[in-house]
Amino acid sequence: MQHRKRGMFMDGLLNRTNLHKYQEYSVRFIIDHPTAAILLDCGLGKTVITLTALNELLFDYFEMHKVLVICPLRVGNVWKNEVQKWSHIRNLKLSVAIGTETERLAALKTPADIYIINRENVKWLVEDSSLPFDFDTVIIDELSSFKNHQAKRFRALMKVRPRVKRIIGLTGTPASNGLMDLWAEFRLLDMGQRLGRFIGRYREDYFVPDKRNQQVIFSYKPKPGAEDAIYRLISDITISMKGSDYLKLPELIVNEVQVKLSEKEKETLDAMKRDLITIIKGEEITAANAAALSGKLLQMANGAVYDDQGAVVHIHDRKLDALEDLIEGANGKPVLIAYWYNHDLERICKRFDVRQIKTSKDIADWNHGDIQIAVIHPASAGHGLNLQSGGSTLIWFGLTWSLELYQQTNARLWRQGQKDTVVIHHIVAKGTIDEQVMTAIRKKEKTQSDLINAVKINLTERRKTA
Template sequence: MKYSPHSYQQYATKFIIKHKACGLFLDMGLGKTIITLTALWSLILDYFEVGRVLIIAPLRVARDTWPREIEKWEHLKGLSYSVVVGSEKEREAAINRKAFVYIINRENVSWLVENKMFKFDMVVIDELSSFKSNKAKRFKSLRKVRGSLKRIVGLTGTPVPNGLIDLWPQINLLDMGERLGRFIGGFRERYFVPDKRNRDIIYSYKPKEGAEDAIYKKISDICISMKACDQLEMPKLLVSNYEAFMSKKEKQMYDTLKEDLILPFKDGDIDAASAVGLSNKLCQMANGAVYDENGKVREIHTRKLDALEDLIEAANGKPVLIAYWFKHDKDRLIKRFNAVPIDKSEDIARWNKGEIPVAIIHPASAGHGLNLQEGGCHLIWFGLTWSLELYKQCNARLWRQGQKETVVIQHIVTKGTIDEDIIKALNAKEVTQEELIKAVKARILDGKE
C-alpha cells in the first residue's frame, strides 16, 4: 500500500530523525507505528545511522501489529525484521536471524539483557508508560544497557497515567537523567511534597507550587504531544454516567464491609486483608457480586445488571460493547444477556460485521491494534477501572478515525459506592495528563519545536 502521510505524521517522523532521544505522546489512532517505521527506514537505509534496532511492545502488538505494518507499506521495502517471541528456543533463533529490526514483547527485555544478547544501537519503546516504575525488572534491565544505545524513542498516549511522578522513569530511560535528575529521590525532593501518609509511611506525593510548569519546560525539547481531535476528523463523543441504586439492606452490607473489612456469611466470609484488597472487594460489591474467602461467588444484588438491561433496550437494537473487570462479572453478563466475549480475531471480525448485538471486553485486552469501530458506537462500562491508560485505550476502540457514528460512552455508577471515587480519580488524572500534553504540544503550523 502506498503511504500518503498527513502533515503531522511527516512532522513526527522528522522529529524522531532529528532527536537522538525523544518521546512522542501520540493519541490512539494517529499512526505512531507507521510514523516510527518511516523514521527507522530513513535512519537505517538512507542516513546509515543505525543498523540494528530493537522494538519493545506489548505481546500481541509485537507479534502482530508491527510486523503487519512493515509488510503493509510499499515505502518500507528492505526493512527486514525478526519477531522475538515464543519459547526460549524460538526467541534465540529469532535474535540470531539477520535483520535490521527486532521486535520483542516487554516481558522478555530482562531475558535479553541477562543472557547478554542485547546488541542494538537503537531502541523503540511502544507504550513508554509501561516503564513508569523504576522498581520494575524491565526498567532496571533496560536502564543497565541504555548507555550502549545511539538512539531511543518512547511512544505513548498516556505519559502520566497516575500522575506526574510517573514521568521520571520514562524520561530517565530517554535522557539518562539529564533533565529530571539521575535519581528518583532527587526528583521527588525537588518537585514534590508528601501527600497521603501514615506517620513515617508516605503513600503518595503531590507537586510543589510551580513544579508542573518546571517539569514540562525541562522535557519540552525532546517530547512532543499530538491529540487526535487536533489532527484528524474525529467522530462526536458523548460521555455520561448512569446511576444504579442499591437497596437499604444491600447498602448496609456494603458499608459493613467498608468499615469492618469483613462481611460474615455462614459458609464463607467476604473479607479484605488490606486497603488494596478492600478497594477490590468494594468494586465487586458495587458491581453486584463478590468472591468470598473460599473463592465462591456471592451475588449481592443485580442493580447494575438491571441498569444495563435498560441501556441495552435504549440502544434500540444497535450493537453494544460492554467493558467488565472481574471474571464473575463476565459470567453474569453472558448468563443474563447472552453476551459474546471479544477474545479472538474471529470475534473481532464478527463484531465489525455487526453480527454480535451484545459484546463484552476486558480493558486489559482492549489495547493496541484492536479496531472495533466498524461494529458499533456504544460502549458501556459495567465495571470501572482505576487505570486511566486502560480506560482511554478501551474507549479508543470505538472513538477513533473511521467511526461513522457519534460515539456514546456510558458508565454505570452505583450510587454511594467506590464507583463515584473511581470516576473522580479518572477525571483528576485526565486533567493532569491534559496539562502535560498541552505543555509539549507539537507546533506544526508555525514550525516551532
Template structure:
C-alpha cells in the same frame, strides 16, 4: 498501500530523526506506528545511522499490529523483521534471524537482556507508560543496556496517567537522567511535597508551586504531543453516567465491609486484609458480586446487570461493546446475555468489525492497546470500573478513533454512594494533570 503522510505525520517522523532520544506523545488514531516505521526506515536505509532496531510493545500489539503495519505500506516493503513472542524456542528462532527490526513483548525484555547478546543500537518503546515504575524487572533490564544504544524513542498517549511522578522513570530511560535527574529521591525532593502521610510514612506527594511548569520545560526539548482532535475529523464522543442504587439490605452489607473490612453474604465470609484489598472488594460489590476467601464468587445484587440490559435494549440491535474488570463480571454478563462473545483472538476481532457480533466483551488490560474496533460499533458500556486512566482512555479509543463513522457513546455504570464515584472523581483529576502535560509539550504545528 501507498503512504501519503499528513503534515503532522511528517513532522513527527522528522522529530524522531532529529532527536536521538525522543518522547512522542500521540493520541490513538494519529498513526504513531507508521510514523515511527517511516523514521526507522530512513535511519536504516538512507542515513545508515542504525543497524538493528528493537521494538518493545504489549503482546498483542507486538504480535499483530507492528508486523501488519510493516506489510501494509509499500515504502516499508524492504524492511526485514522478526517477531520474538511465544515460547522460548520461537523467541530464539526470531533472534537468530538477525532481522533489521526485532519486535518483542515487554514481558520478555528481562529474558532478552539476561539470556542473549544484546546487539541493538536503537530501541522503540511502544507504550512508554508501561515503564513508569523503576522497580519492575523490565525497567531494570532495559536500564542495563540503555548505554549501548544510540537512539531511543518512547511512544504513548498516556504519559502521566497517575500523575507527574510517572515521568521520572520514563525519562530516566530516555535520557539516562539528564533532564529529571538520575535518582527518584532527587526528583521528588526538587519538584514535590509530601501530601498524605502517617507520621513519618508518606503515602502520596503533590507538586510544589510552579513545579509542573518546570518539569514541562525540562523535558520539552525532546518531547512532542499531538491530540487527535487537533488533526483528525473525529465524530462526537458522548459520555453518560448511569447511576444505579442498592437496596437497604445490600447497602448494609456494603457499608459493613467498608467499616469493618469484613461482612457476610449468604453465609459466606467476605474479608479484606488491607486497604488495597478493601478497595478491590468494594469495587466488586458495587458491580454485584465479590470473591470469598476460597475464590468463589458470591452474588450481592443484579443492579448493574439490570441497567446493562436496559442499555442493550435501547441500542435497538446495534452492536454494544462491554468492558468488564473482574472474572465474575464476565461470567454474570454471559449468563444474562448468552450470545455475548469475548474479543480475545484475531477471529473474534474480525467478526466484531464485520458486524457479526451484537454484544462484545473486552477486558481493558488485554484490549486496551492496539485494537481497532471502530468498524464494529460505536457504543461502549463500562460495567465495572478501573482506577487506571491509561486503560480507561485506551479502551475508549478502541471505538473513538479515526475511521469511526458514527457518534460514539460511552456509558459508565456507577453505583450510587459507592467506591465507583471515587473512581470517577480520580479519573477526572488524573486527566487534568495529563492534559496539562500534553498541552505544555504540544507540537508547534498548525492544522493541515
C-alpha cells in the same frame, strides 16, 4: 547488514505521500533527536511514523544497524502488518520474537533490521537468553509500561541502556497516574539528564506529601509551579499531539448511569469499608490492606465478590438490570461491554447472549457486524485493536483505576474511521467506590491533558515562523 533498495510503489499500498503533515513532522523529529518521547493520541499513526523514521535512519543516513522494538504482547504483529500497508517501508525486514523460548531465540537469530519483543520478556532477553545485547536502537511502544522503576523490565533495560545510541518512547498516556510516573520513563530515555538520576531527589524537588498516616506517606502532589518546571525540562526531546487537533473524530457522548443499592446492600459495603471485613450470606469477606479493600469494594459495587476461599458470593443485580436497559435502548445496534472481574463476565454471559473479543476472528466478526453484544477486558483491549467498524456504543459495567486502560479501551471505538456518534456509558453504583473512581479518572485526565498541552506542537505556528 546488507542494505536493500527501497520498495517501489505497489497497487493497493499507501506510499510516503499519504503521510499527514504532522506525521512528517514527527518523522523529522525522531531523525533529529537520538532521544525522543513521542506522545501521540490513539489513531495518529505512531507505528508508521516510527517505521518511516527508522527506514531513513537505516538506509539513507546509515546511523543504525539493529533495532529492538519493545511492545505489548498483542501489538507485536501490528508492527509487521503496518510494514505491509505502506510501500515506502516495505523493504524493512522485521522479526517478531514472541512465543515460546525456542521461537523467540529463533526469531532473534533470524537476519532482520528490526526485532520485536513483548515487554514481559525484556528481562529474559537482557539477563537469561545468553544472546548478546547488540541493539543500537530501542523503541519502547507504550513507554508508560516502564513507569515503575522497581519493575524487573525497567531494571533490566537500564543495565543495557548505556549501549543504546538511539531510544524512542511512544505513548498516548505518559502520566496516567500523575506526574510521578514521568521520572522512570525519562530516566530510561535520557539516563537522568532532565529529571534527575534518583527518584527521591525528583520527589523532593517537585512534590510534597499528600495522603499520609502519621509517618507513612501514601501519595504525593506537585508543588506550586512544579508542573510547568517539569514540562519545561522535558520539552526539548518531547512532542505531543491530540487526536482532536489532527483527526476528524466522531462526536462523543459520555454518560453516567446511576444505580441505587438497597439499604441492606449499602450497609454491607459500608461495613467492609469500615472494618475490612463483612459477612454476606454467612460467608466471611476480608481485606488485608487498602489495595485489597479497594478491589473488594469495586467487586461489591458490581454485584458480587470473591470470598476468602475464592468462591463467588452474589450481592445484587442492580448493574445487570441497568445493562439490560442500556442494551434495549441501543435499539438493535451492536454494544461493546467492558468488564473487570471474571465473576462479572460470568454473570453477564448468564444474563445475555454475548461473545468475548479475544481472537483475531472475534475482531473480524465484530467489525463485520456479526456480533450483537460483545464483552472485552480492558487489559486485552488496551493497544492495537481497531473495533470502530463494528459498533459505536461502549458500556463500562465495572470501572478501573487505570487511566491508561480506560482511555485506550474507549479509543477502540472513538477513533478515526468511526462513522457514528460514539456513546460511552458508565454504570455507577451510587454512594460506592464507583463514584471515587470516576472522580479520580477525571482528575487524572486533567493532569495528563495539561502535560500534553504543555509540550504540544503547533504546526501552524511553526510554519508561520519558518
